[in-house]
Amino acid sequence: MHLNRVDLNLLVVLDAIYTEGGITRAARKLHLTQPAISHALARLREMFGDQLFERQGQAMAPTPLARGIIEPVRRSLRSLEITLNQVSQFDPATSRHKFTIGVRDVLEATLLPALMARVEKQAPHIEIAAVRADRRELESELAMGSLDAAIDVLLLPLSENIRHTPIAMDPLVVVARKNHPKIKKKLDLETYLAQEHILASSRRSGPGLEDMELARQGHQRSVRLRCQHYFAACSVVSQTDLLLTMPETYARIASRQFDNQILPFPLALPAMDAHLYWHANVEEEPANRWLRERIREVFAA
Numbered sequence: 001m002h003l004n005r006v007d008l009n010l011l012v013v014l015d016a017i018y019t020e021g022g023i024t025r026a027a028r029k030l031h032l033t034q035p036a037i038s039h040a041l042a043r044l045r046e047m048f049g050d051q052l053f054e055r056q057g058q059a060m061a062p063t064p065l066a067r068g069i070i071e072p073v074r075r076s077l078r079s080l081e082i083t084l085n086q087v088s089q090f091d092p093a094t095s096r097h098k099f100t101i102g103v104r105d106v107l108e109a110t111l112l113p114a115l116m117a118r119v120e121k122q123a124p125h126i127e128i129a130a131v132r133a134d135r136r137e138l139e140s141e142l143a144m145g146s147l148d149a150a151i152d153v154l155l156l157p158l159s160e161n162i163r164h165t166p167i168a169m170d171p172l173v174v175v176a177r178k179n180h181p182k183i184k185k186k187l188d189l190e191t192y193l194a195q196e197h198i199l200a201s202s203r204r205s206g207p208g209l210e211d212m213e214l215a216r217q218g219h220q221r222s223v224r225l226r227c228q229h230y231f232a233a234c235s236v237v238s239q240t241d242l243l244l245t246m247p248e249t250y251a252r253i254a255s256r257q258f259d260n261q262i263l264p265f266p267l268a269l270p271a272m273d274a275h276l277y278w279h280a281n282v283e284e285e286p287a288n289r290w291l292r293e294r295i296r297e298v299f300a301a
Contacts, residue, residue: 013040078145090286092123102133102150142279167299169271170247189266196224
């Protein structure tokens, strides 16, 4: 197959159908009509000599060939997009760029209000999507451009293609309800260990950072509740005698609603350091550099 016979727009359609799982949603994403997408799919099928997608209920399921070629196609489209962006002028005041940032919920409340305040003033047409990123897929998502940047704790090991820089350090604190019968504005280790606790984690099992440090020093706490989100855990704390250990910044944001006590953790613990991640292929891309600078400003402030 000669490249001069390939319409690159067809590859954009291929990616959209694969991502959206159907012709209707792909048409909506690309701002095209359904007949136009169907016509493009017919040309793709002729070009590859394969059905590429087969209807299964309401969705279009990719064939083995489609699954095999989608990653190289996405990488090629991303590389071309980066090249074009690097030679074009990025003007935040007029750009209609959409950025996707991988970020955990604990950092959303810190990042998004201040970031959107800056975006609203400087770039009124730019869209931001904050999504949960799978740490195991972080490098591939940054490489393909499904993530423009990500914010997470320090992740190791890292490929040389992944750039990162620390942007925030947040100490762990203990959250208790305002009138907790055992805690009167101070908390020692003995009292902490005598209480029952909440562990907020996106993982289904395994210890938290605080549990690992306690175990290292020969201690163990009793976890009565494991849940996914700190906000829900703060709500539980406000109505029970359970304690919650969490990063301080988000604890102070949540306490505005729940009026919980916030106390220092009774052991010396390493702070939760947040790093900003991006791929080497967008190091000098004007749009991505603008986004990274805004994120750094938020955490610096």
